[in-house]
Amino acid sequence: MPRGGPNVGHMIQNLRILVVEPNPERVREIVDALSEAGWSDVKALAQISALDRTVKDFAPDIVLIDLANPDRDTLEHISYATETTKRAVALFVDQTDDDLTQAALNAGVSAYVVDGLKMERIKAVLQTAIARFKIMRQMQSELDAAKQALEDRKTIDRAKGILMRQRGMSEDDAYNLLRKTAMGQNKKVIDVAQALVTAAELLS
């Protein structure tokens, strides 16, 4: 039984949703979010090469795909080739709804809507997808930030090592020199460290 969700009712039931996404974890996130909001007829597809057949067999009403997925161009093409699929997958959301288009773009979701669906029906699905994509994007950027911080730390350690070796400094002094230089040049410590590491590589 569908539960929660503002628009649950006979209107939006039996909407078939196809999610194109190679990452199983992300698929689970999206499918969970959709089923929590009341849509259970959801299918996930990792490989676009099977899309042609899947669209024909599963006959989805909406196809959801990450904006950054390179397979989007293939999906676009399949949407023009109506004679092979019979059911045209058309439209990138609905261009008349500018706010929804913007929200989808910002969250990184693209939706392909099959012919003849009313915008109100699509909207609820999209809003759920947008909310979920936003969270996933947030998690991704946090993960990226953590990775970057780790990389920066390694570079700074290498720069400190170079100073310690070449100028016989203690670790604290080496770090303080990097910091002072950065402040003097109005740069970040990581930039100075990177420059030092690059210079050392060139000279070695």
Added chain:
Amino acid sequence: MSDTVLNCGYVPLVDCAPLVIAKELGFAAEEGLSLNLLRQPSWSALRDLLAAGHLDAAQMLSPMPVAMSMGLGGMPARIDTLMVLSVNGTVFGVSNALRAELGPVLFGDADALLAALAARGGAPLRIGVPFHYSMHRLLLSYWTSAAPGLAIEEITVPPPRMADAVADGFVDAFWVGEPWGSLAVHQSVAELMMTGRDVWQFAPEKVLAARHDWVEANEDIVRRLMRAIYQAAAWLDTPRNKPLAVEILGRSEHLSLSPYLIDPALTGHLSPSPTASPAVVPRFLQFHNHAASFPWRSQAAWIADQLGADVGGMEKAKACFRSDLYRRNLSGIGADMPGASEKEEGALRVETDVASTRGHMILAPDAFFDGRTFDFSSENR
């Protein structure tokens, strides 16, 4: 005064070079612009972000602004072509299995190749192209329509995956921009049979595009952007700069391609197969010479005609190739340009001297493989 920051979308192909060079060599900075180059995962994504205003300008496949202005495709919008970024630069290649069936065909012989493919019979030929609204696809359709018996199936494959698609047997052949054709050869999974210019000798390939409303509202920025790109294109087409261009593009974070993959496109020395010696293709990829960056309205008309435009669509298509802006914005920096904004496409079989704003200029051949010509000027329609 701090630089105006422009968000520019691009797809990492060799022919995004004018954008990268404009940024890296300071042509943009000279115009007070800071180009924020944003790599896009697909043409659809680039198109959506441009139409929605997240990108100010973008490198596009030349049919994209035409199709969008005509209301075709997933995201219709009024998009202008400010100038042509590159002419030619694509290759047609076949899988090793298909090559073995074709018998002797000389590299670059579009007629013989078409005849060999048509004589083969059997199941429809599966041909990979990067995008539906691409010059690749239009040239493929135009070329194969000369052989009515040849059945083809057009399959959209993201270019970086083209070599894998042909290796896995997912496609039998492909039409793709460099470096992806050379990569397939390098991996010994395909042989190049001809280049795009064997079908149309002067095909506008990529363009610099922006939203029409944005162009109208940002006259000065548009002028500076066009000047910067014009200078970058002129630099790229100077022979002595090519080795440096290969190096700069190879080092650039924007492309992340090895120099050996960039070199063939920029120098026009293409290796059709791992064992063949390189073929020299003049004007394989042109950025500036022979008025390459001039957006001919007749080029837009040819594209629109291929897309099945009616009279209204044809007018919209022509209007979105902004030869008027090109004239207005680039005459001040001494750019020479043709006297007319339309030509009879396909009529030039040899290099031809024509009237230009500074006297005369030499236009490169623009003939089609079948010798047809297209005159879209209103008095001839």
